[in-house]
Amino acid sequence: MSWLKPSWQAVLAIVLCVAGLALGAIAAPKVDPLVQPAGTLIYPYAATSWLIFGALLLAALISMARIPSVVEAVVLFIGAHLVAWLLIGGIAGFEGLARAPYFLLLTAAWLLGWRCVAVLSGLRPMASWARSALRLVIPAIFGAWILILWEAVTRGAGIPFILLPPPSAIGQRIASSLPVLGADVRQTIFKAVIFGYIVGSGAGFITAVLADRVPFLRRGLLPIGNMVSALPIIGVAPIMVMWFGFDWQSKAAVVIIMTFFPMLVNTVAGLAASGHMERDLMRTYASGYWQTLLKLRLPAAAPFIFNALKINSTLALIGAIVAEFFGTPVVGMGFRISTEVGRMNIDMVWAEIAVAALAGSVFYGVVALVERAVTFWHPSVRGG
Amino acid sequence: MTGTSPAVVAASRLGLTFQTNDGPVQALSNVDLTIGKGEFVSFIGPSGCGKTTLLRVIADLEKPTSGTISVNGMTPEQAREKRAYGYVFQAAALFPWRTIERNVGLPLEIMGLSKAEQAERIKRTLDLVNLSGFEKKYPWQLSGGMQQRASIARALAFDADLLLMDEPFGALDEIVRDHLNEQLLELWGRTNKTICFVTHSIPEAVYLSTRIVVMSPRPGRVSDIIESTLPKERPLDIRETPEFLAIAARVRDGLRAGHSYDD
Known part of the structure; x- marks a missing residue:
């Protein structure tokens, strides 16, 4: 048995594969031969079913042999994805006709993919390029399998398009509607979000410094600011539309209201974060208020300020999209979502969601990168 | 020592009372002290004796509530505005x-x-x-x-001509501390600065100082001032000489007389 190292994923995959073989056809033919004996029968997977079963069994068996981990991962990767590709490719034209073996085979392929990620996670390569490649490959396989399962299940089971369109349809929709999506991103993100984010965060920051300098502001303004943050955005958005019109300015106003308070609170907390000893030190140098602020208190507050900037990057996007539900020119991500839902164009809604998620991630990532560069000295960044 | 050179720090009947939630706490009471130019003065005593508070009053980080104090002939605030002193804290900060x-x-x-x-x-x-x-x-x-x-x-x-040091080596291990003590003495000899040094280590105080101010708590006050008879050149092994041990014994007696070991 020394040449064998069994894994439960591979064993279970083989069991599912054998069960699939026993249960017969992967999917029903398009025309029932009993109802229409004269009709030309198109059988699904006529040419590929042996390849699917063969690839699955072979990959599962090879993976359990005593071979290097890298080879095992490659074999599993090829086996799992070849099977998934053949399954999804073969179901085209037979949507909703999949039978039990289809799902058994899909599960088996997914188990091999799982085993592949598990093997990759166990690798400890010496070279740094290999480590950074692994850091990308593992989440990529993970994400790919979410899409594969989504695609295969929605098409195999024939889930209605309105409920959940397959990712391929969403991808096609994105590719075919690039000009519309581009215009929406320009309207919502480059106008409302960026402007509101900068003004809201900037105003919160300046107010925090003023409140720190002027005691009556600290006592009077902070509780009011607290109340502003509690304003429900759904209630405020229509009022902002009445005040500032249908175009992006009213959305920017909503974003300003949403981003102002996190920045205010975090900056106020950050300005109190520098130690007594450091402040005494500045006092022994007869340093003035502004010098102490610039050279000690603001650098010490930087981690807090960047926290607010990161929180605000997602809040701003949410605020702008929701605000567009309450009146907008015929462009904008929120406008598109609300109208396309009404027209049952669910794939377009998903396309906007995907674009918004991508834009939000990029926005957050950029802020996080700047944070790493600015607060390189903080223990959370330099690692202890 | 104090008669010939102008006083860098002169305190008379200096007192400081903190108002706390548990009532007033007398951190300093009736402190009379004159420090001349070029002196190395150590303040030693148990915690709560006001040695750090005294240093902070000199540095204008605390305001006295009674008595008078001058630094370089000015009020501590004027001296601070003129950057008359450098301050070294317990941590590097x-x-x-x-x-x-x-x-x-x-x-x-x-x-x-x-x-x-x-x-x-x-x-x-x-x-x-x-x-x-x-x-x-x-x-x-x-x-x-x-x-x-x-x-x-x-x-x-x-x-600045005046260096105020608040237990600067308290957090360091013995070997590093010995090394830094040696370097500090050498630096003092070379620059001729006036140094006020807070410590709770008797050997450190005796090794470094020209004068040792022994303080005791409740209320914080000066209980003894000991002039060192050690020469200005001090190798580390001076700490084994009878002269050194005699001064250390006097400091220990002074601490005991102030009832510092009661608790």
Whole structure:
């Protein structure tokens, strides 16, 4: 048995594969031969079913042999994805006709993919390029399998398009509607979000410094600011539309209201974060208020300020999209979502969601990168 | 000693009472003290005896509630505004976002010196504390002893005649502390500064000082002032001589007389 190292994923995959073989056809033919004996029968997977079963069994068996981990991962990767590709490719034209073996085979392929990620996670390569490649490959396989399962299940089971369109349809929709999506991103993100984010965060920051300098502001303004943050955005958005019109300015106003308070609170907390000893030190140098602020208190507050900037990057996007539900020119991500839902164009809604998620991630990532560069000295960044 | 040179610090009947939630706490009471130019004065006593508070009053970080005190013939506030002293805290208190050279240059920046002047002084003071070659390092890349040396360099950078040191080596291990004590004495001999040094180590106080001020708590007061008879040149092994041990014994007696060991 020394040449064998069994894994439960591979064993279970083989069991599912054998069960699939026993249960017969992967999917029903398009025309029932009993109802229409004269009709030309198109059988699904006529040419590929042996390849699917063969690839699955072979990959599962090879993976359990005593071979290097890298080879095992490659074999599993090829086996799992070849099977998934053949399954999804073969179901085209037979949507909703999949039978039990289809799902058994899909599960088996997914188990091999799982085993592949598990093997990759166990690798400890010496070279740094290999480590950074692994850091990308593992989440990529993970994400790919979410899409594969989504695609295969929605098409195999024939889930209605309105409920959940397959990712391929969403991808096609994105590719075919690039000009519309581009215009929406320009309207919502480059106008409302960026402007509101900068003004809201900037105003919160300046107010925090003023409140720190002027005691009556600290006592009077902070509780009011607290109340502003509690304003429900759904209630405020229509009022902002009445005040500032249908175009992006009213959305920017909503974003300003949403981003102002996190920045205010975090900056106020950050300005109190520098130690007594450091402040005494500045006092022994007869340093003035502004010098102490610039050279000690603001650098010490930087981690807090960047926290607010990161929180605000997602809040701003949410605020702008929701605000567009309450009146907008015929462009904008929120406008598109609300109208396309009404027209049952669910794939377009998903396309906007995907674009918004991508834009939000990029926005957050950029802020996080700047944070790493600015607060390189903080223990959370330099690692202890 | 105090008669010939002008007083750098002169306190008379100095008192300070903190108002706390548990009622007033008398941190200093009736402190009379004169420190002359070029002296190395240690303040020793158990915690709560007011030795740090006294140093903070000299530095204008606390205001006395009774009595008078002058620093260089001025009020402590005027002296602070004129940057008459450098202060070394218990911890290095270096700013982690600044390199060592920019930390040392911090007081010079605040004073508005020219870039060339700053660079020249940073180089000179880093040489003085043997930290040349570490200019571009960040504080968290150095050991505790090196960090404390950098903070001493920062206090020396603007060339004040008075150096106030609040248990600067308290957090360091014995070996590093011995080494830094030796370096501090050498530095004092070379620069002729006046140094006020708070400690709770008897050997450290005796080894470093020309005068030892023994303090006792509740209320914080000066219970004895001991003139050192040791020569100015002090190798580390002077601590085994009978003369050294005799002074250490006097300090210990002074601490005991102030009932410092009661609790």
